[in-house]
Amino acid sequence: MRRSVAILALLVSLLGAANAHAATSGPRLPSLFPSRLLGAVGEPVAPPQQFRSGFSIDADSGYEVKVATSGSAVILEVLRRRHGMRTETVYLARGVALPERLQATFGRFGKISMHFRQSHGTERKQVVCRDGRRFDMRRGVFVGSLEFKGEGGYVAVAPRRAKGTILTPAGGCPRHRRLRRGFDLFSAPPTTMVAVSRQGVDLTGFLTAELGGRTSYLAVHEETRGRLGIIRFAVLRGGRPLHVNEAATAATVAPPAPFHGSGHYRAAPDGTTAWTGSLSIDFPGAPRYPLAGPPFEAFLEAPF
Amino acid sequence: MKRRWGTVLVALGAILCLGSASASASGVRISPLPAAEAGRFWTPARMRQAKPLEVTGPRSSAPLSKKHGPQGRPHRIAAEAARPAGFGSDFEPVADSTAPGDRVHGAIFLALGILGYGRCSGTAVRSANESVVFTAAHCINSGGRRGRWFKSRWVFVPGYRYGQRPFGVFPAKWLDTTKQWRSSGSENFDVAAAVVGRNQRGETLGEAVGGAGIAWNLKTQRSFDVHGYPSEEPFDGETQRVCPGAPFLGHDPESFLAPGPLNLAVSCEVTGGASGGGWIIDGGTLNGVTDYGYFDDTSPDYGPYFGNEVARLYGRAARVR
Numbered sequence: 001m002r003r004s005v006a007i008l009a010l011l012v013s014l015l016g017a018a019n020a021h022a023a024t025s026g027p028r029l030p031s032l033f034p035s036r037l038l039g040a041v042g043e044p045v046a047p048p049q050q051f052r053s054g055f056s057i058d059a060d061s062g063y064e065v066k067v068a069t070s071g072s073a074v075i076l077e078v079l080r081r082r083h084g085m086r087t088e089t090v091y092l093a094r095g096v097a098l099p100e101r102l103q104a105t106f107g108r109f110g111k112i113s114m115h116f117r118q119s120h121g122t123e124r125k126q127v128v129c130r131d132g133r134r135f136d137m138r139r140g141v142f143v144g145s146l147e148f149k150g151e152g153g154y155v156a157v158a159p160r161r162a163k164g165t166i167l168t169p170a171g172g173c174p175r176h177r178r179l180r181r182g183f184d185l186f187s188a189p190p191t192t193m194v195a196v197s198r199q200g201v202d203l204t205g206f207l208t209a210e211l212g213g214r215t216s217y218l219a220v221h222e223e224t225r226g227r228l229g230i231i232r233f234a235v236l237r238g239g240r241p242l243h244v245n246e247a248a249t250a251a252t253v254a255p256p257a258p259f260h261g262s263g264h265y266r267a268a269p270d271g272t273t274a275w276t277g278s279l280s281i282d283f284p285g286a287p288r289y290p291l292a293g294p295p296f297e298a299f300l301e302a303p304f
Numbered sequence: 305m306k307r308r309w310g311t312v313l314v315a316l317g318a319i320l321c322l323g324s325a326s327a328s329a330s331g332v333r334i335s336p337l338p339a340a341e342a343g344r345f346w347t348p349a350r351m352r353q354a355k356p357l358e359v360t361g362p363r364s365s366a367p368l369s370k371k372h373g374p375q376g377r378p379h380r381i382a383a384e385a386a387r388p389a390g391f392g393s394d395f396e397p398v399a400d401s402t403a404p405g406d407r408v409h410g411a412i413f414l415a416l417g418i419l420g421y422g423r424c425s426g427t428a429v430r431s432a433n434e435s436v437v438f439t440a441a442h443c444i445n446s447g448g449r450r451g452r453w454f455k456s457r458w459v460f461v462p463g464y465r466y467g468q469r470p471f472g473v474f475p476a477k478w479l480d481t482t483k484q485w486r487s488s489g490s491e492n493f494d495v496a497a498a499v500v501g502r503n504q505r506g507e508t509l510g511e512a513v514g515g516a517g518i519a520w521n522l523k524t525q526r527s528f529d530v531h532g533y534p535s536e537e538p539f540d541g542e543t544q545r546v547c548p549g550a551p552f553l554g555h556d557p558e559s560f561l562a563p564g565p566l567n568l569a570v571s572c573e574v575t576g577g578a579s580g581g582g583w584i585i586d587g588g589t590l591n592g593v594t595d596y597g598y599f600d601d602t603s604p605d606y607g608p609y610f611g612n613e614v615a616r617l618y619g620r621a622a623r624v625r
Contacts, residue, residue, distance in 0.1 A: 200604060
């Protein structure tokens with residue numbers, strides 16, 4: 001049966017609309033790309049959930065750490081943002097994901113057990129609008145314990161309290177700005193290169209799209225370790241244009257940091273394709289993660 | 305490229321009101337189609353026309369309840385006739401789909417109105433009423449609060465092969481899914497049961513083919529014999545296939561976000577039509593069903609964990625008379 005697009009919804013919601021537009025290339029995405037990512041191309045969709053609660057703290061290592069509920073999971077996000085670039089690793093754990101209680105174990109990386117205390121003087125709910133949806137927002141403090149240390153200690157946090165919020169959907173906003181479409185369907189189609197590798201339940205994907213002189217890159221890796229899910233992704237806007245030959249049978253991709261190296265696409269006359277090279281990415285907690293090589297299936301689409 | 309057998313077929317079918325029953329706490333009863341009539345209707349040509357059932361659209365993510373999860377004591381109900389487990393993970397044709405052990409698996413066919421015919425896979429399970437079939441929930445109900453029942457001319461054909469119905473046709477008289485499938489559509493609960501009537505010869509399902517055992521709340525670290533009738537390329541749905549000894553690979557990262565116990569991935573290449581196919585352990589005990597896969601790779605095959613909700617579903621089905 002067809003799968004839901006929960007991960008994509010999560011990812012897109014994390015990225016925000018603008019980045020999502022940059023990261024995806026519209027309805028011309030090749031079908032090779034996982035349908036979970038294909039499902040909501042160009043249409044940022046908030047995950048269908050009844051509440052979202054959590055908090056955000058700054059780690060010493062320069063990363064921002066967010067803890068939140070997402071559906072039935074407690075997720076811990078470690079992210080870094082710069083101009084036009086965002087890298088993030090999301091740790092998903094099952095546990096107690098209730099509006100006022102977050103409790104889960106992130107395997108060998110740590111655990112959380114915190115509950116919400118509403119701040120005095122804020123008993124009255126605030127109403128906020130986000131992406132056209134209205135939420136009742138309660139402000140307060142999450143107290144308890146969070147101990148988390150990422151792979152190799154690249155990030156470590158251990159707060160006992162953190163300011164946070166609980167958002168509960170409360171209908172739509174009467175007036176909201178519609179999210180701007182990524183691009184006009186009737187504009188020139190983008191040049192798109194996609195490479196996907198799935199090994200067992202682990203997935204690695206790389207996508208680059210060039211449209212209107214702008215090049216965007218997206219890298220994703222999903223894996224599970226026992227009862228812990230880990231999703232890593234990076235989005236980058238801007239960079240050198242793709243080098244595609246006239247017959248669209250060869251292309252070279254060499255994105256800037258946090259990517260490293262280059263990837264080379266080749267299509268043989270018999271229809272087989274190869275995606276080789278030294279291309280890799282620095283995900284939080286997984287430096288130099290390879291994005292090219294024999295396990296990848298690749299697809300290139302270029303306008304005439 | 306294959307799998308994630310998803311189209312608008314079932315969604316449209318649901319909209320067109322293929323089933324009009326509302327979700328109830330104890331399944332939906334169907335005016336039983338006489339087996340002879342069902343047998344006349346499901347000709348080899350119609351069975352070959354049937355398309356795999358699919359479900360579209362994101363599911364709601366209800367907050368996690370403490371009750372969700374693989375809690376509870378392990379439980380097994382032995383099979384009526386066990387057979388030795390094989391090994392390997394290729395989706396290979398079963399030598400004789402009428403052989404003991406394999407005959408409990410079959411193809412499911414149903415009518416989708418103007419959209420044609422749908423198909424899935426299922427497994428006969430031992431029970432007091434000798435009439436219980438387990439399959440995927442999306443082969444019975446489109447899921448979610450607005451889910452519709454696919455109950456039109458729903459039949460189970462055990463041991464199906466090349467249009468033949470060696471044990472006859474067993475029309476459904478009662479259908480049910482896990483409650484969570486109907487409340488949230490969570491794929492972690494994509495399990496259903498049907499109670500079928502007698503075949504054209506007047507036999508119950510148990511009399512005709514026996515039944516697999518069933519077990520729940522077991523550890524996930526095991527191998528499964530994955531049965532099914534895949535009908536999309538490169539398969540044709542005309543023969544039963546099995547991935548013998550398909551090992552557990554892990555959980556789908558997406559299943560963390562949906563309510564319910566984490567689903568299971570096994571190494572087996574299946575396509576549409578295999579949905580609902582039985583995952584057999586220890587030679588004859590059902591402990592999973594095929595739920596979904598992804599287009600971008602041939603493996604794994606994903607299925608829900610058999611936990612307390614499956615136990616409750618089995619209990620409801622086994623009590624139906």
